[in-house]
Amino acid sequence: MTLSNFVAAFLTLCIFSFLYKENPFYRFGEHLLVGVSMGYAIPLIYDTVFIPYVYRPIFLDHNYIIIIPAVLGFLYVFRYSKNLSWLARYPIVFGMGIVGMSVPMSMHSQVLVQMKTAMLPLDNINTILIFIGTVTILLYFFFSKAHKGAYGKVTNIGVWFMMIGFGASFGYTVMARISLLIGRIQFLLGDFLGLIK
Amino acid sequence: MEKRKMTLVQRMQQLDRRYIYIVIAVAIIIPLLIPFNTKTYVTEPTANIYKKIDSFAGREDKAILMSFNHDASTMPELFPMEVSILRHCFERDVKVFTLCFMPQAAPLVDYAINTAKEGYDVTSGVDYLNFGYRPFALQLPIILGMGEDISNALETDSEGRKIENMEIMENIRNYDDMNLVIDFSGSASIQTWIIYARAKFGANIAAGITAVMVADNYPYLQTGQLVGMLRGLKGAAEYEKLVDIFAAYEDEDYPNGRPYSQEILKEINVPITADKIIYEVTNEDGSVDKISTNAEMKYEYKKARIGMNAQSVAHVMIIVFIIVGNIGYFLTRKNKKLG
The missing domain is CATH 1.10.287 (Helix Hairpins)
Known part of the structure; x- marks a missing residue:
């Protein structure tokens, strides 16, 4: 049993103790996680971002054009000032510009390709189900007509399709959460106690 | 009553x-x-990733990129996938690159490589290369830049070495050569690869994702924008089995693993209670033949x-x-x- 495994096992049990009830051990583990994450990220980012992309180009390579984006990025700091917080909007503007750049390609992958593959010949059960599901769900979200009578029955089919989708999604969520628990128990039983070979 | x-x-x-x-x-x-032995049924999205990687076996002009976009919290699901794919690459002599855009993922990349390479004669810069951590703000320029020239987009590896003249970079220039990107994530980060690397450069993209994200990503699989998808712990288990049956297989005809075959997959099961890899072959009459090997079946596998x-x-x-x-x-x- 190594010291690191002992610390990890202790902190795992601190977090698990929340399952019984809220307690100081749980809060200690939770706060330590936040602190360690930040403590790890700050020097790493300083070393892998500030030094190679700001310090080295400006001070060692004398590439002074970098000062402009560096100053622009520094304006984010004013987010914490009541009077000068408006300055932080300028770097955000550039961020929004990048979002704009993604629009045409997002349209391609998330709309056009999806539409194309939804328009298939109805020659097997899968494509028929996709067709019925797509049409009835789209009709369900057509709110300018009351969901009554025959129209209401059709939109109700869309609700069933959505419920099945939500059920599948929830089932996967349960699977994911159990997987995380399995991972921790594998660590406790295997790496920490050495009971799994 | x-x-x-x-x-x-x-x-x-x-x-x-x-x-x-x-x-x-x-x-x-x-x-x-x-532990007890159960049959792990391999699904098509998992098999498709395996077949794609295996098609690069022994080729100098093809490589894969593994993008680690997660922290330790999703390791139980994603780490076995990463180890299995790295093991597949090492077994079948496929060039593999690793990269991450999250600070917390940097040590996980090293951990996965060190876990998988144990027992294999592989060298950094020759058989595999870790590009290391890159700031998230540079994700877009790097993804787009790799479509033109990987050496220009990344310049150095995780140890600060220039990648341009490394042996592994011979015949590898952009997504035409590094023709499969697998993103391991518990978030929607796969979309960035689909939107930029796939839509702009036609790169093949695959996903190794936590089960929570599976339902969200099925549309990309159905539309063919994802080559395949490893879905949570189940996907990792399926890939482990494929590596044991095909990549780790050795005989006179196939000294470095055998190619994927649906028929072989149907016939063979690998029990997990043994310390060595044993192939249980089910015959047509229902009887089972056991083929023992000396290949070690480590707990990580x-x-x-x-x-x-x-x-x-x-x-x-x-x-x-x-x-x-x-x-x-x-x-x-x-x-x-x-x-």
């Missing part, structure tokens, strides 16, 4: 949730302590499959709880109606 039944039902309805936690914990602990045993038992328990809970609910409602 009726009254006593309802009292029991009411008691069940008000059961302290901590008893359920204990039952779930026991349902997970026992299968982990006493079967971790997801052992985990899936526990997963199956836990799922059965959850289904039982849902059924019992519903019976209790309907009986209570009926009792209320009866007054």
Whole structure:
């Protein structure tokens, strides 16, 4: 049993103790996680971002054009000032510009390709189900007509399709959460106690 | 009699949730302590990733990129996938690159490589290369830049070495050569690769994702924008099995693993309770032949499959709880109606 495994096992049990009830051990583990994450990220980012992309180009390579984006990025700091917080909007503007750049390609992958593959010949059960599901769900979200009578029955089919989708999604969520628990128990039983070979 | 039944039902309805936690914990602990052999059925999205990587076996002009976009919290699901794919690459002589855009992922990349390469004669810069951590702000320029020239977009590896003249970079220039990107994530980060690397450069993209994200990403699989998808712990278990059956297989005809075959996959099972890889071949008459090998089956190579045993038992328990809970609910409602 190594010291690191002992610390990890202790902190795992601190977090698990929340399952019984809220307690100081749980809060200690939770706060330590936040602190360690930040403590790890700050020097790493300083070393892998500030030094190679700001310090080295400006001070060692004398590439002074970098000062402009560096100053622009520094304006984010004013987010914490009541009077000068408006300055932080300028770097955000550039961020929004990048979002704009993604629009045409997002349209391609998330709309056009999806539409194309939804328009298939109805020659097997899968494509028929996709067709019925797509049409009835789209009709369900057509709110300018009351969901009554025959129209209401059709939109109700869309609700069933959505419920099945939500059920599948929830089932996967349960699977994911159990997987995380399995991972921790594998660590406790295997790496920490050495009971799994 | 009726009254006593309802009292029991009411008691069940008000059961302290901590008893359920204990039952779930026991349902997970026992299968982990006493592993048993179950058949792992390999699904098409997993097999497609395997086949794509395997098509690069022994080729100098092809490589894959593994993008680690997760922290330690999703390791139980994603780490076995990463180790299995790295192992596949090392077994079948496929060039593999690794990269991450999250600070917390940087040590996980090293951990995965060090775990997988144990027992293999592989060298950094020749068989594999870790590009290391790159700031998230540079994700877009790097993804787009790799479409033109990987050496220009990344310049150095995780150890600060210039990548341009490295042996592994020979014949590898952009997505035409590094023709498969696998993103491991518990978030929607795969979309960035689909939107930029796939839509702009036609790169093949695959996903190794946590089960939570599976439903969100199915549309990309259905539309062919994803080559394949490893779905949670189940996907990792499937890939472990494929590596054992094909990549780790050795005989006179296939000294470095055999190619993928649907027929072989149907016939063969690999028990996880053994220390060495054993192939259980089911014959047409139903009899089973055992082929023993000297290949070691380390715990890391079967971790997801052992985990899936526990997963199956836990799922059965959850289904039982849902059924019992519903019976209790309907009986209570009926009792209320009866007054």
